[in-house]
Amino acid sequence: MKHLTIGEIVAKNILYADVFQKNKIDFCCKGNVPLEEAVQKKGIDINTILHELGKIDSQPEHELNYESMSLTELINIIEHTFHAYIRNETPDLLFMLKKIKSVHGGNHPELIKLFELFSESNEDLSHHMYKEEHVLFSYIKSLEEAPKTVSQQFDSITSPIHVLKQEHEHEGDLFEKMRLLTNDYTPPMDACNTYKLAFHKLKEFEEMLHKHIHLENNILFPKSVTLEKHLIQ
Numbered sequence: 001m002k003h004l005t006i007g008e009i010v011a012k013n014i015l016y017a018d019v020f021q022k023n024k025i026d027f028c029c030k031g032n033v034p035l036e037e038a039v040q041k042k043g044i045d046i047n048t049i050l051h052e053l054g055k056i057d058s059q060p061e062h063e064l065n066y067e068s069m070s071l072t073e074l075i076n077i078i079e080h081t082f083h084a085y086i087r088n089e090t091p092d093l094l095f096m097l098k099k100i101k102s103v104h105g106g107n108h109p110e111l112i113k114l115f116e117l118f119s120e121s122n123e124d125l126s127h128h129m130y131k132e133e134h135v136l137f138s139y140i141k142s143l144e145e146a147p148k149t150v151s152q153q154f155d156s157i158t159s160p161i162h163v164l165k166q167e168h169e170h171e172g173d174l175f176e177k178m179r180l181l182t183n184d185y186t187p188p189m190d191a192c193n194t195y196k197l198a199f200h201k202l203k204e205f206e207e208m209l210h211k212h213i214h215l216e217n218n219i220l221f222p223k224s225v226t227l228e229k230h231l232i233q
């Protein structure tokens with residue numbers, strides 16, 4: 001592997017590009033450099049990169065039983081996995097979408113709209129997650145952990161949940177538009193590696209968002225409504 005060029009490695013699996021992206025190694029326009037040489041230039045240990053590349057092939061999907069955990073545990077998973085994913089991945093995605101928009105926007109004008117839609121989603125999501133973490137989630141945690149000390153912040157928990165669910169719907173609409181615009185995130189024949197990786201990551205981002213919204217809409221929110229009702233009675 002170490003004698004192959006970055007471009008040859010990425011051609012084997014586009015997901016490898018993520019490792020190079022994170023380590024600021026050019027896998028796109030200047031990808032014609034052997035891995036060994038590229039890491040040396042960056043002063044990175046080649047074994048670290050080989051280890052990260054190896055992890056791509058062996059990522060197991062852990063299915064947790066979200067239904068049976070406490071609301072506090074579920075909130076911790078939502079924050080540490082799904083909110084953290086959005087915060088970690090968004091800067092790279094914005095960077096890549098901006099780059100392909102300026103390089104390929106002439107032949108593919110849909111990239112201009114795509115960048116606008118993702119930027120809008122990014123702004124909405126950061127406000128949305130802030131509200132969840134600082135208002136609703138902290139309230140639910142106190143309801144579960146120390147109900148007697150909770151001061152009533154809303155008439156009912158259903159009001160903030162109603163707003164958050166509307167925002168989820170809006171996010172779903174934005175990604176629906178992005179999917180239509182990109183023909184289900186299918187890169188065109190003339191796409192470079194950054195283009196391919198950006199579409200791949202966008203698809204993954206949408207899948208993570210759907211799972212995230214499912215956990216909130218279908219498990220966390222209804223269970224919180226039930227808990228609040230039970231405590232008020």
Ligand SMILES: [Fe+2]
Nearest residue numbers: 078129132216
């Ligand atoms: Fe969330």
Ligand SMILES: [Fe+2]
Nearest residue numbers: 128132164216
């Ligand atoms: Fe949410």
